[in-house]
Amino acid sequence: xxxxxxxxxxxxxxxxxxxxxxxxxxxxxxxxxxxxxxxxxxxxxxxxxxxxxxxxxxxxxxxxxxxxxxxxxxxxxxxxxxxxxxxxxxxxxxxxxxxxxxxxxxxxxxxxxxxxxxxxxxxxxxxxxxxxxxxxxxxxxxxxxxxxxxxxxxxxxxxxxxxxxxxxxxxxxxxxxxxxxxxxxxxxxxxxxxxxxxxxxxxxxxxxxxxxxxxx
Numbered sequence: 001x002x003x004x005x006x007x008x009x010x011x012x013x014x015x016x017x018x019x020x021x022x023x024x025x026x027x028x029x030x031x032x033x034x035x036x037x038x039x040x041x042x043x044x045x046x047x048x049x050x051x052x053x054x055x056x057x058x059x060x061x062x063x064x065x066x067x068x069x070x071x072x073x074x075x076x077x078x079x080x081x082x083x084x085x086x087x088x089x090x091x092x093x094x095x096x097x098x099x100x101x102x103x104x105x106x107x108x109x110x111x112x113x114x115x116x117x118x119x120x121x122x123x124x125x126x127x128x129x130x131x132x133x134x135x136x137x138x139x140x141x142x143x144x145x146x147x148x149x150x151x152x153x154x155x156x157x158x159x160x161x162x163x164x165x166x167x168x169x170x171x172x173x174x175x176x177x178x179x180x181x182x183x184x185x186x187x188x189x190x191x192x193x194x195x196x197x198x199x200x201x202x203x204x205x206x207x208x209x210x211x212x213x214x215x216x
Contacts, residue, residue: 005188006189008030008189008190011051012051012054018055022059027103028101028104029100030100032097033048033051033096035048035092036094037095044092045097048098048099049077052077056079067081088101090109091109091164096191098189102201108160108166109164109189109198110158110160110197112195113194114194114195121149125137128140128152128155130173131172133173133178139155162181162186166184185201187201
């Protein structure tokens with residue numbers, strides 16, 4: 001089965017399309033900005049929040065400068081407007097920053113640069129076993145060596161997106177965690193080549209594509 005996908009709109013070039021998606025029945029959109037190829041995120045945060053304010057200003061029809069975006073360490077970005085249940089989630093990777101907005105409530109998003117090279121992660125099996133669980137580890141192991149970085153990135157971004165949606169910190173895999181993750185619908189993001197991304201919303205959310213499968 002084909003899994004659902006969401007296009008991450010480049011900002012500001014595709015601003016009208018991003019706004020149209022946010023205004024639509026699904027109320028779900030994602031935008032991206034190109035950022036420095038660095039783990040230092042100060043400039044990336046500034047650019048992404050400016051883009052987000054412009055998007056929300058167009059949606060809510062009020063000046064961008066009046067929109068209070070609240071950020072606390074370890075918590076999702078919040079639009080602090082009473083009666084406005086817009087969920088926000090942000091993710092940064094070197095060279096790319098993404099924010100997802102969901103007009104109907106909570107959302108989680110994660111992007112990751114896909115590593116390359118034969119020694120991209122020598123301990124991937126241990127990391128996958130400890131954090132992704134045995135089923136995900138088996139899926140990664142079941143692909144060719146050259147496809148393994150992408151397979152790992154698919155699993156990892158899906159996990160991180162779900163954890164952000166649930167408001168949970170990264171922790172080692174347990175069967176109980178797997179049950180929490182099952183409450184999410186994971187949607188693959190269409191991002192530039194060299195990156196991988198996922199978005200998570202509530203399982204009961206209206207369909208966004210031909211299928212609603214977790215970790216498809």
